[in-house]
Amino acid sequence: MSQKWTYSFGGGAAEGRSTMRNLLGGKGANLHEMSAIGLSVPPGFTLTTEVCTHFVASKGDYPDGLNDQVNAAIAKLETIMGAPFGGGADEGKVLLLSVRSGARASMPGMMDTVLNLGLNDEAVEILAAETGDGRFAYDSYRRFVQMFGDVVLGVDHYHFEDLLEDYKLDHALTLDTDLTVDDWKALLPKYIGAIEKQTGNPFPQDPRQQLWAAIGAVFHSWTNKRAQTYRMLHDISDEWGTAVNVQAMVFGNMGDDSATGVCFTRNPSTGENMFYGEYLVNAQGEDVVAGIRTPQPLSNSEKERSSLHLPSLEELMPKLYAELDDVRHALERHYSDMQDMEFTIQKGKLWILQTRGGKRTTKAALKIAVDMVSEGLIDSNEAIRRIEPSHLDQLLHPTLDPKAPRDILGQGLPASPGAAFGKLVFTAKAAEEWAERGEAVILARVETSPEDISGMHVSKGIITTRGGMTSHAAVVARGMGKPCISGMGDITVNVKDKTLTAMGVVLKEGDLVTVDGSAGQLMRGTVPTVEPEFSGDFGTLMGWADQVRRLGVRANAETPTDAKVARGFGAQGIGLARTEHMFFDPERIIHMREMILASDEQARRVALDKLLPYQRQDFSQLLSIMEGLPVTIRLLDPPLHEFLPDQPADIENVAKALGVSAEDIIRRSKDLHEFNPMLGHRGCRLAITYPEIYEMQTRAIFEAAADLVKSGHTIYPEVMIPLVADREELTRLKALVVKTADAVLAEQGVELSYHVGTMIELPRAALQAGEIAKDAEFFSFGTNDLTQTTYGLSRDDAGRFLQIYREKGVMQFDPFVTIDQAGVGELVKIGTERGRAERPGLKVGICGEHGGDPASIHFCHDTGLDYVSCSPYRVPIARLAAAQAALGGDVKTNA
């Protein structure tokens, strides 16, 4: 027996169910389901996705047995509907069909729908006779010809529109509704003529020929360029294929007892539990979305809110409205989710054409999930699964008023979400000066460096013409919760002239611009923003998430502001406090530079002694804000040349301030110059050569800690050594830290337990994790650097060609955003296993950018890590993603 290629539904039964999504596609599976539970669905059948796979593989052939199965399915349809496909003059009845694509996941870019299929020069007369409405029949026929010509035969719709416009002009007609049956009759040969001229073939009159052409067009569209691109961008496999749904036509345009509409079982913007939708009397579905006629509200309550005073369906057809409302409740109960439905009323009979999970705003998603738990429709675990963690981002930042007009200047990467407006400045220094005068500023740079930190701190938003989603600007901005657009390749920033050129417009310092970091858009002038609001639903859901998750969630934070934000968002400690940002403050950097320019250890110690009080204060603040929670402090990491000035004027100033010559500074900068600073003299390598730096930092940490302990605080400092490649590095530096810490605690007469651990951020460290764990009391995977070294890929440089990799489909994801499980992930696993084999129960976390990425968080959970650490604004996202990971499996969607 041949394989089963078609599945029928209708007449209160179905061969498929909603669980057969992979075989029947999303739309098809739901049609079967609705039919199976007894809803009034126009009968039909589904050609499975396996037919598509066969069609694509064989370059256009159908599998054996399909033709017979389709004929049988049509025969079944004809029986249910009591009408022959393409019409029988004898019966005086005609069965028309719709043909729709329906892939596993919703997928724009493919052929969508052909309606009224089966009409031809004979059938249209039968339909006219059957319905007693010649105009309806010929309007249906011309709609079919136009739609079939356009989507199946590829004849551009403007051909038909031109013909219609000409006809209207010639006959002094304005609206489509002005055309009579004779007008449509006259137009039809012109339409068909246009098609035959364009295609060189006669328009198919045979209904089965029409059907197979439509089916073939759907399968063909699976491989078209737009669909391929969409699949690449959305990680949809080419192998999945699409199903085709063939269904009996029902008509909402058979008079005033007919109607058609779309509706949501709850409000998709707010999540309120009210029936929400719109409809049109005497219309086909396309009319509702076409916008020519104004759709009417579904319910009375909606009508009250609207200012249009159009009659609601509840008023106009109360019985049918009640029936539809029953369906609404039935579907919600059945699917346990908010549904997006389409319905048609044909001569007083309600038909449900489609249902699917309704798209909704994040705010609505939260409310619906929480409400459904209290309504008993779902449990709290299911509510957790319902929210896409990354969507929470929308809620946590100011956003642009969606209603406000936007004068868009350019598009870049949405590097850090949120929105802000302010006056353009081009240097960090200018940012500080303008900000001191109370101005809101947007900092525009080619790229940012650690020297720009203080300028970034006072800016409302940041844009860079270079760099990717994980460039310095992007990472720092996300950490600060400021909107940022990076990689705006189409705009030019000229720091010397203080101009920004975009789309031919030249903006000067002080000109107003608006940054939408969520969309990656730069706008001219001011676009009003909306502040975030946290509903009770947010707190409720987060509470559930916290109960479920196993992974801890910490924050990467080093300023008191960031630490407070992080704690407010529920961070369970700091997983990464970078100590170097603390040195860029103007009154500190001078001592840092003095240290770097020092000729010997003694001179370095003099400079370090001046930095000590500042660092002590930094650590005191961080530790007290995070009271009761662990704070992981990473000792100095970046290469020293990052701290030296590079502009002649700055060099002159620094030279004057330090009493050295400009040449000294230039020479030292040259000495420190590196070809590949990422792989250079940084991290623990600095401390192997200049141990006194880490000694000072350790002293600062434990002096701060001792003071806090004496005043009754409970603190958990963790000292982290970066860039360890070999155990020996850690052995020596741990000994230095322990010796210094214990000396300080003894001096202060304080007892305090603390831990010394390391970043695992080099492939060698992951491989040598067993050895390293002999000294390390915790591991934190620095997956940013680990990704750079594992791939041999500089994130500062990769922006341009990674883009091409993505476009060409060579790379399916950005490894700096989502952890590369096959390579970097294996090293994380190896490192964790070997570390724990040596030191059972070793605490292992991750503090790269991946710590805030839901897919990466799933990986961290599966790998058995103890915590993730991410930027403060991603803490709620991480809490939710960690909960979903704990619940296991893929996140459920039926959209």
Add this chain to the structure above:
Amino acid sequence: MSQKWTYSFGGGAAEGRSTMRNLLGGKGANLHEMSAIGLSVPPGFTLTTEVCTHFVASKGDYPDGLNDQVNAAIAKLETIMGAPFGGGADEGKVLLLSVRSGARASMPGMMDTVLNLGLNDEAVEILAAETGDGRFAYDSYRRFVQMFGDVVLGVDHYHFEDLLEDYKLDHALTLDTDLTVDDWKALLPKYIGAIEKQTGNPFPQDPRQQLWAAIGAVFHSWTNKRAQTYRMLHDISDEWGTAVNVQAMVFGNMGDDSATGVCFTRNPSTGENMFYGEYLVNAQGEDVVAGIRTPQPLSNSEKERSSLHLPSLEELMPKLYAELDDVRHALERHYSDMQDMEFTIQKGKLWILQTRGGKRTTKAALKIAVDMVSEGLIDSNEAIRRIEPSHLDQLLHPTLDPKAPRDILGQGLPASPGAAFGKLVFTAKAAEEWAERGEAVILARVETSPEDISGMHVSKGIITTRGGMTSHAAVVARGMGKPCISGMGDITVNVKDKTLTAMGVVLKEGDLVTVDGSAGQLMRGTVPTVEPEFSGDFGTLMGWADQVRRLGVRANAETPTDAKVARGFGAQGIGLARTEHMFFDPERIIHMREMILASDEQARRVALDKLLPYQRQDFSQLLSIMEGLPVTIRLLDPPLHEFLPDQPADIENVAKALGVSAEDIIRRSKDLHEFNPMLGHRGCRLAITYPEIYEMQTRAIFEAAADLVKSGHTIYPEVMIPLVADREELTRLKALVVKTADAVLAEQGVELSYHVGTMIELPRAALQAGEIAKDAEFFSFGTNDLTQTTYGLSRDDAGRFLQIYREKGVMQFDPFVTIDQAGVGELVKIGTERGRAERPGLKVGICGEHGGDPASIHFCHDTGLDYVSCSPYRVPIARLAAAQAALGGDVKTNA
């Protein structure tokens, strides 16, 4: 029963053997061995290395039972020698002892020897009476006091020398031999007084106290700074400890029937099988090396060669000479190796004091090994084991005449061996100009870049002030077989002024200098060089090595010269032909630059078409030189910015030549600028973005190949794709290569089998090797880049701090020289295993610098690689190391 801490030998028996080196030390084990086989060795006993370990661990304590065992051993000695230790007035005899250190491996920096121990104010009189030679007795006593004071008690020897000088002045004496017994008697209290003044303690008169002080001094010296440093530099474990040998004194200074000497069983410079050594009549061992008296030749044949006409031992004491010659043959037969011996003749009796494997030149080592095989002393495998592969380097390059004086200007790293002199130039361009005029030039740079290649090619030697053993200059120079000194931090090169400043001397362009790349020394003026000679022994040994080894040896070569050298040295193909060096030729680089500056693919193709004929010619030459052998051609690897000019004048010239503006070039350079070019847009990433580059290169390879095949050549081209991180990259580029290659072969009507493979040079590629092997037909581990990425360490930048790592002992080896087995090596293993699991029999090689390093070659053998590829001048080294690896175990030495 207590552990055995002492082992006795002498009187034709011994408790130890030469195999007990770890317990008895090298010297001790050989003393036991000689005693056991019946040679005349002064009896004695050895305190084991375990005593030392106990002593160090307990900070100066001796193990229980040691004292009794020492006493028993001394008693045994007294019995054999028939004299009591420290003398007995009754017997009228005295036993004196020597105390010597003896670690497992020969180790300078430790306390060496105390002689005549046991003498005191009484014993000296007994000795005088016993020998009837008061002067001898008191001379022996003062030697003992001085030596004991110096090496055991730490009283600087100048104290004694001053006293002696004063005494001679006061008494108008010139030579030591002028002093009488009374003079020595008068001096002795002064010596002892000096010691007591310096130490604050009386000089020990008790012989056992003397003995324990000397033993303690040896053990103490194990932990002194010099010994520690030596161990660190020579990979000797602190745990090994040293043994102490206590032995009965014999005297070569008891009159004209006494003598002492050192000898080698064969000539250590040439390897000739002749007895080689020198001796002095009536002298102690120290006199032979002190250089005050001129030592005399041992044999008549040596005497004939010498111009000194001093009587030989063979003449003077023919019977004893014959006895010594017997010992010589016995020891060579016994140890199967050339020996370095010390002997003493006391009143007509021959005593052998020491034997050990003799140090020899590489030339001698080769001759001795090959000769011993024909003499039946060893087999050819043992001969292979006897040569340290890295020492072959000496034979392969010109060297400085060792007799010529050197006016040394500075010291750097011995980056590439060999020697050369020439006129100083400071730019590659100047090198080419001077060379065209027929001048020999030495190129001095701060550091070199690929732009300097052609200038390096015409230079006789290269020096750089920056960079390490694996800097660009070092790697390229080794590949070219040219001497190079890198990292000459103490000299300053000023390119603008065309000066080099070293030790206050300023040299100008055109000044003569000499480079010794083997020693890392730069000399002023001309030092004559000696050309290498290859003896038949070299060829014989290499032939044996080739029969034994399993690993193939290829060369990294891209010029015809290099390829010819490599083939001459026995390379079995090319493992890495870098195609980019070919683009730096002046008439080519202009097209390369045109390609880089091109605005679209069409314009790039126009420029690439101009490069095609050059590349075709390159490949044609390489493939025909390597006829019958595989040639692995790596497609373009470096980032494009390396090809653009950076000097204003060059930019102007290039702009003119290409008909673009200088600004265009500067802008493009800026566009291409990368923060971490090592991790940037290079390797296969270039070809994913610009496939036409690899397409042209593939076409050039296969057009050249087709021509060769047509003219009857047998060639094996292998196309290698660099920097693959993910299979998809290789899949696409292999498809491009295969499509292009097959098209060319079809055009030309030629059949040719070829392979497409990849470098494994990123950690991710090693981890993903299973996937990658689905496409790759061979792997070549690029361990240079793999080391950089695994360690996160840029070899261009690491020079300075790696030096500090080495000095502080944080790193025991340079991972760019010897493969890091724990990290990089694990990735090589993983990559090999996973690759072969997917594609059984996958050919796997290594083409990093490690391919020429013996320790790394052992690793490659053990890991099951198919071949190593190294620079042409290291091919013989690799062949030998591969043979040693195949023979297994550590290389045997008894030195």
